[in-house]
Amino acid sequence: MANEGNIIFNIEKAKHFSEWFTEIIKTAELADIRYNVKGFLVFQPWSVLCMEKMYNHLEKIMRKKGHKPYFFPTLIPESNFNLEGEHVQGFSPEVFWVTKGGSAELPEKLALRPTSETAFYQMFALWIRSYKDLPFKTYQRANIFRYETKATRPFLRSREFHWVESHCAHASEKDAENQVHEDMATTKEVLHDIFGLPFIFFERPSWDKFPGANRTFAADVLNPDGKVIQQPSTHLLSQDFAKAFNVKFTDEQGKEKYAYITCYGPAISRIFASVVIVHGDNQGLVFPWSISPVNIIIVPITSTPILIKKASQLKQELEELNIDVEIDTSDKTPGEKFYFWEMKGVPLRIELGNKEMKNKELTIYRRDLNKKETIKEENLISYIQATSKSYDANLINKTDELFKNRIKNACSKEDISSVINQGKIARCGFCSVSKAGTPCAEIVEKELGAKVRGTKLEKESFNGLNKCVICSKKANEVVYIAREY
Amino acid sequence: MANEGNIIFNIEKAKHFSEWFTEIIKTAELADIRYNVKGFLVFQPWSVLCMEKMYNHLEKIMRKKGHKPYFFPTLIPESNFNLEGEHVQGFSPEVFWVTKGGSAELPEKLALRPTSETAFYQMFALWIRSYKDLPFKTYQRANIFRYETKATRPFLRSREFHWVESHCAHASEKDAENQVHEDMATTKEVLHDIFGLPFIFFERPSWDKFPGANRTFAADVLNPDGKVIQQPSTHLLSQDFAKAFNVKFTDEQGKEKYAYITCYGPAISRIFASVVIVHGDNQGLVFPWSISPVNIIIVPITSTPILIKKASQLKQELEELNIDVEIDTSDKTPGEKFYFWEMKGVPLRIELGNKEMKNKELTIYRRDLNKKETIKEENLISYIQATSKSYDANLINKTDELFKNRIKNACSKEDISSVINQGKIARCGFCSVSKAGTPCAEIVEKELGAKVRGTKLEKESFNGLNKCVICSKKANEVVYIAREY
Numbered sequence: 001m002a003n004e005g006n007i008i009f010n011i012e013k014a015k016h017f018s019e020w021f022t023e024i025i026k027t028a029e030l031a032d033i034r035y036n037v038k039g040f041l042v043f044q045p046w047s048v049l050c051m052e053k054m055y056n057h058l059e060k061i062m063r064k065k066g067h068k069p070y071f072f073p074t075l076i077p078e079s080n081f082n083l084e085g086e087h088v089q090g091f092s093p094e095v096f097w098v099t100k101g102g103s104a105e106l107p108e109k110l111a112l113r114p115t116s117e118t119a120f121y122q123m124f125a126l127w128i129r130s131y132k133d134l135p136f137k138t139y140q141r142a143n144i145f146r147y148e149t150k151a152t153r154p155f156l157r158s159r160e161f162h163w164v165e166s167h168c169a170h171a172s173e174k175d176a177e178n179q180v181h182e183d184m185a186t187t188k189e190v191l192h193d194i195f196g197l198p199f200i201f202f203e204r205p206s207w208d209k210f211p212g213a214n215r216t217f218a219a220d221v222l223n224p225d226g227k228v229i230q231q232p233s234t235h236l237l238s239q240d241f242a243k244a245f246n247v248k249f250t251d252e253q254g255k256e257k258y259a260y261i262t263c264y265g266p267a268i269s270r271i272f273a274s275v276v277i278v279h280g281d282n283q284g285l286v287f288p289w290s291i292s293p294v295n296i297i298i299v300p301i302t303s304t305p306i307l308i309k310k311a312s313q314l315k316q317e318l319e320e321l322n323i324d325v326e327i328d329t330s331d332k333t334p335g336e337k338f339y340f341w342e343m344k345g346v347p348l349r350i351e352l353g354n355k356e357m358k359n360k361e362l363t364i365y366r367r368d369l370n371k372k373e374t375i376k377e378e379n380l381i382s383y384i385q386a387t388s389k390s391y392d393a394n395l396i397n398k399t400d401e402l403f404k405n406r407i408k409n410a411c412s413k414e415d416i417s418s419v420i421n422q423g424k425i426a427r428c429g430f431c432s433v434s435k436a437g438t439p440c441a442e443i444v445e446k447e448l449g450a451k452v453r454g455t456k457l458e459k460e461s462f463n464g465l466n467k468c469v470i471c472s473k474k475a476n477e478v479v480y481i482a483r484e485y
Numbered sequence: 486m487a488n489e490g491n492i493i494f495n496i497e498k499a500k501h502f503s504e505w506f507t508e509i510i511k512t513a514e515l516a517d518i519r520y521n522v523k524g525f526l527v528f529q530p531w532s533v534l535c536m537e538k539m540y541n542h543l544e545k546i547m548r549k550k551g552h553k554p555y556f557f558p559t560l561i562p563e564s565n566f567n568l569e570g571e572h573v574q575g576f577s578p579e580v581f582w583v584t585k586g587g588s589a590e591l592p593e594k595l596a597l598r599p600t601s602e603t604a605f606y607q608m609f610a611l612w613i614r615s616y617k618d619l620p621f622k623t624y625q626r627a628n629i630f631r632y633e634t635k636a637t638r639p640f641l642r643s644r645e646f647h648w649v650e651s652h653c654a655h656a657s658e659k660d661a662e663n664q665v666h667e668d669m670a671t672t673k674e675v676l677h678d679i680f681g682l683p684f685i686f687f688e689r690p691s692w693d694k695f696p697g698a699n700r701t702f703a704a705d706v707l708n709p710d711g712k713v714i715q716q717p718s719t720h721l722l723s724q725d726f727a728k729a730f731n732v733k734f735t736d737e738q739g740k741e742k743y744a745y746i747t748c749y750g751p752a753i754s755r756i757f758a759s760v761v762i763v764h765g766d767n768q769g770l771v772f773p774w775s776i777s778p779v780n781i782i783i784v785p786i787t788s789t790p791i792l793i794k795k796a797s798q799l800k801q802e803l804e805e806l807n808i809d810v811e812i813d814t815s816d817k818t819p820g821e822k823f824y825f826w827e828m829k830g831v832p833l834r835i836e837l838g839n840k841e842m843k844n845k846e847l848t849i850y851r852r853d854l855n856k857k858e859t860i861k862e863e864n865l866i867s868y869i870q871a872t873s874k875s876y877d878a879n880l881i882n883k884t885d886e887l888f889k890n891r892i893k894n895a896c897s898k899e900d901i902s903s904v905i906n907q908g909k910i911a912r913c914g915f916c917s918v919s920k921a922g923t924p925c926a927e928i929v930e931k932e933l934g935a936k937v938r939g940t941k942l943e944k945e946s947f948n949g950l951n952k953c954v955i956c957s958k959k960a961n962e963v964v965y966i967a968r969e970y
Contacts, residue, residue, distance in 0.1 A: 034611060035604075036562055037595060042608055043556035052554070069537070071528035073645055074559075074597075074628060075581075077521055096560075097585040098597065101632035102578040110522060112559075112583065112597075119520075123527055126519060143559060143628070147586035160558055 009284040009343040017225055022154075024276065028285050028344055031154050039152035039159030043269070046344065047155075049293030050275070051162065051268050055141060057290065058164055058190050058266060065182060067139040067166055072119045074143070075110040080118040083244040087117065090211020094146045096159075112145040117212065117237070117263060120167040121245035128259060130250050131171050135179065136259075139166035155273035156229065156485055163267040169247060169259040176236055176260035180217060183234035183264040184457075187219050190266070191231060196288045196395040197221050197274050198402045199231060202454030202480060205433035207441060210263075214238040220453055220482070221274045222402050226423030227483045228453065229274055232266040278399055285345025286367055289391040296384070297341045298327045301334050301353030311352055314362075318384065342367060347391050348384075368394055407480070410469060416448055416481055425482045426450075429465035429475030437477075440470035444481055453480045494769040494828040502710055509761065513770050513829055516639050524637035524644030528754070531829065532640075534778030535760070536647065536753050540626060542775065543649055543675050543751060550667060552624040552651055557604045559628070560595040565603040568729040572602065575696020579631045581644075597630040602697065602722070602748060605652040606730035613744060615735050616656050620664065621744075624651035640758035641714065641970055648752040654732060654744040661721055661745035665702055668719035668749040669942075672704050675751070676716060681773045681880040682706050682759050683887045684716060687939030687965060690918040692926060695748075699723040705938055705967070706759045707887050711908030712968045713938065714759055717751040763884055770830025771852055774876040781869070782826045783812045786819050786838030796837055799847075803869065827852060832876050833869070853879055892965070895954060901933055901966055910967045911935075914950035914960030922962075925955035929966055938965045 009027055013020040025031055030047040043051070063069070075098060081088045096112040099105065113119060120138065128136055145160050152158055166183070170176045184201050191197045199219040209216040210233065218233035241247070242258040251257050279286040289295060298314060300307035308329065315325045328337045334351075341349055342365075351363040351372075360377045368391060375383050410416045410426035419426040431437050433455060441452045460478040468475050494512050498505040510516055515532040528536070548554070560583060566573045581597040584590065598604060605623065613621055630645050637643055651668070655661045669686050676682045684704040694701040695718065703718035726732070727743040736742050764771040774780060783799060785792035793814065800810045813822045819836070826834055827850075836848040836857075845862045853876060860868050895901045895911035904911040916922050918940060926937045945963040953960050 032608060032611070034608075035558055036565070036607065037558060037560055040558035040560060042558070045553035045555065048554040048556055051556075068530035069533040070530065071533055071536075071647065073520055073522060073525035073527070074630070075522055075525060075645070080521070093587040095587060096583050096595075098581050099584045100582040100594075102580060102634070109585075110581075122521065123517060123519075126517070145559070149587070160560070162556065 008339050010282055013280060013282055014224060020280070020282075021277065024280060024284055025154050030276070033154055037159075039148055041154055041158055041160075043162075046293055047272060050287065050291050051272050053291040053293075054195065054268050054271065054275075055164070057194050058186075058268070059139075059141065061186055061189055062139050062164070062166065065137070065186065066135075067137045067168075070138050070140045072113075072116050072123075072140055072142070074113055076113050076116070076119045078109040078111060080122060081111060083118065084212050084241055087212035087241075091115070094148065096145050096147050113142070114144055114146050115265065116140070116142070116144075116165055117167065117241055118245075121241050121247055121261065124167075124169055124247045124259070124261075125245050128169055128247060128249050131252055134169060134171045134249060134259065135175060136169040137166070137179075138168065139164055153485070155269055155276070158269070161267050162269040163265055166264040168262045169242070169249075170262065171249065171251065171257075171259070173236075173238065173260050176238070176262050179262045180215075180234045180236055183232070183262070184217060184219075186264075187232045187234075187266070191219065191221075191271065192396070194288070194290050194392075195271065195275055196392060196399050197231070197271070197278055198399045200403070200480075201457060203433075203457060204233075204454045205437060205441060205452055205479070206435055207438050208452075208454070210235045212237060212240060214240070217457070218454070220484075221278065222406065222425070223274075223277055223485070224402065224423075226406065226420065226425070227485055228425070229270070229277075229485050231271055231274060232264065234264040235262060237261040237263060278402075279395060280345070284343030286395070287345040287347065288395050289347050289388050292345065292347055293324065294326050294344075294346050295323045295388070296325045296348045296350060297337075297346045298325065298350045298352060299334060299337045299341075300327065300329070301351060303329060307352055307354075307357065310357065314350065314352075314380070317381070321381070321384070323384065323388070338365070348387065366391070368398075409463075409465060410481070411465065411467075412469065413443075413448060416444070416450065416469065420448070420450055420481070420483055425453075425480050427465065428469035428479055428481055429462060429467050430477045430479040431468035431471055431473045431475060433477050433479065440468060443470050448481070450481050450483050453482055455479055493824050495767055498765060498767055499709060505765070505767075506762065509765060509769055509828075510639050515761070518639055522644075524633055526639055526643055526645075528647075531778055532757060535772065535776050536757050538776040538778075539680065539753050539757065539760075540649070542679050543671075543753070544624075544626065546671055546674055547624050547649070547651065550622070550671065551620075552622045552653075555623050555625045557598075557601050557608075557625055557627070559598055561598050561601070561604045563594040563596060565607060566596060568603065569697050569726055571725075572697035576600070579633065581630050581632050598627070599629055599631050600748075600750065601625070601627070601629075601650055602652065602726055603730075606726050606732055606746065609652075609654050609732045609744070609746075610730050613654055613732060613734050616737055619654060619656045619734060619744065620660060621654040622651070622664075623653065624649055638970070640754055640761070643754070646752050647754040648750055651749040653747045654727070654734075655747065656734065656736065656742075656744070658721075658723065658745050661723070661747050664747045665700075665719045665721055668717070668747070669702060669704075671749075672717050672719075672751070676704065676706075676756065677881070679773070679775050679877075680756065680760055681877060681884050682716070682756070682763055683884045685888070685965070686942060688918075688942060689718075689939045690922065690926060690937055690964070691920055692923050693937075693939070695720045697722060697725060699725070702942070703939070705969075706763065707891065707910070708759075708762055708970070709887065709908075711891065711905065711910070712970055713910070714755075714762075714970050716756055716759060717749065719749040720747060722746040722748060763887075764880060765830070769828030771880070772830040772832065773880050774832050774873050777830065777832055778809065779811050779829075779831050780808045780873070781810045781833045781835060782822075782831045783810065783835045783837060784819060784822045784826075785812065785814070786836060788814060791842065792837055792839075795842065799835065799837075799865070802866070806866070806869070808869065808873070823850070833872065851876070853883075894948075894950060895966070896950065896952075897954065898928075898933060901929070901935065901954065905933070905935055905966070905968055910938075910965050912950065913954035913964055913966055914947060914952050915962045915964040916953035916956055916958045916960060918962050918964065922953075925953060928955050933966070935966050935968050938967055940964055
């Protein structure tokens, strides 16, 4: 492609984050933003291949936990939306509406799903009969659409994104709560343990809940610059949607009851943005081994037949271990190839020249440590097997460091500003996370450009944070305040 | 689920095909047609799991052949459609239009993609510069939408379907033709060699081409009752779209030229229908091993802990071989479980009772042959490894038989009717497959309820079919006529 030329990517990420993010999307060909509908992206192979691996990991774990896969229609009738009051209010401004088929006006407007509660639960009402059908655990891989009125940003806030949404029905509030905890555990297993992303789960304040939810729990991923990005959230919908859509079951005593519903929505294309942002460095992308589109790039130093043949042979051996390997046979110089694949974030590079051939050795470059070493060719397989494991462990260690000393108490608005300006998250006393606290939350947003992210799951002691950081009334909660993307 | 009860599925497929198809979709829980938008389906786990495997096989082979994966937006501006005259004419009546975002009227109508030529090629114009960028081979996994005015039918003709579409740009007509042949080879490798579907590729007559294509080649899958279903088609778009979207490249001599474009569209959810129809029998589904949601079902004859433990141990051993295994621990009787999983089309069943435990044996039922045999437990792995291979080979042999003696010459309208009524395809002389032949083709459709499928790729000798079967003028082509779904 045109811009796969001679590129040395070098932008100081910490200082010029916005430019870094825009340029890496373009240079690494993650997405083309020139598509002619505002807020819509063309996802290019380098992001699609990574996201496909991300989908695989997530779906495999969800299926293991008993979620069954569905494909629901993309279109939802307007009347479905109107059944749950808070939901319709929350989503109406963001819905794209289909009103015509061919030249005919449709009898009813159809929503491009912004999320699928109102599609799933009418079917739950048909499928669920007895407590024996519960828990009823589903999910779908799908695209969703939101007519964002705020500024859009590739991957982070687009008008179409690629996600997984899970919907479950339960026999009791307790079972529903357990599901929410399972969803949080899944988030840890996938986002942290596989993708290497650091995050904290907060229970969102009442003014920031999912429209229609009783309680909302959301993972905030911390960026190197101290801002947070909301990633998967899981919601206790309680019985509100069940009543709206008539999702009932007969319990063990033969009594009819409404089900307790939960939903969970990891947005893969948005999580991909966090992978790019959290792991990337001044030279470009750094992908974890487990989701890198290519694990190993082989660069023959010259294109002599003997080197190409050797490269092909190595590729074949490695592919048998289920490793994605490419050989760069383009007409760039070796140096250009090195920079290019470093910028693309490929974990390992095997350099293969005449010297290596003669000594039966291989030179291996490791992207995360920016280090080269030479190994005996006969040790390649064992070297790769060991490195594929240590590689991601190293990335996870590194990102876990992000949260160390990044949370700091704040007792005044000035404190909050100062904490936030150091790239940290402020821990504060707060009057209330129910409706009563809304005016204080608005002050945080307007005056400090930050947001109350919510409370931690385990009750915390106040430790001197006894007053609301804004109104100075008695603090009933310990909350966390941060800037977000 | 409610209808996973005591079921003995038994419908004579050959005699009551329509009922059989409707009932198996419901009984095997492939899809729920009760979703409240006409022509839209809820795909249930049993079809989704199979389609996911189908996607994996197809995408893996396409990537191996150098196609790169993209995700394009679902929405396409109306103005893009208007750029290619034939295309807009062909698709306009079938497009769902998004006209509103929230409560605002959009400045331009946006189409829910019915196919994505008009989205891809504007980007090709930005990406392709030189002959060195060619061939430029892409694909995407996507949902597409068609406002069908004909009667819809689950999986076969829905208003939303799940497919893969591939778009490629080439430096010459010859290269484009080679791509079309590669697409046909891919179809054979996937649909025939993996999914076990029998088909013939025809070049479609000019009146039945893809809107905007120069030449269209399409695979007709033959059903047991002699009707055909169109499956993947591949199209030589030549330079028409390239001119409309300004897709140019500089050739080796430095001259600017328009690219030659091809596209190819295997509709997974429709191919899934062929898998159901071609392999199924009076007792229900029969899935090929390679795409069955579950390869082996283990039925412990009683639910004693020792049998359950043994079953779990076997499951674990088999899963290490990358085989999908389930244990049925429901409270149905063994007989009910047997019928249920036979209806679901699972290739193998392992029966595990006290007798088997005592003798260190396993009773294995094979769905395709409807046969049981007893093996020594110690031979399980080698037995399964051999069977997983022979199973699909047997299905493919069986379906290959479908085409034997199913093509018969016809020299008159009466001949055609008689051939078709025997569940066969008629081979006929025909005046012309260009526009000149349209009146004869209309007679075939109106009077015989059949369609001219087109010509075979290799030129055929007339062998007595010297006159057009309809107008009796000199035959210039040998065509095939069949009924379709």
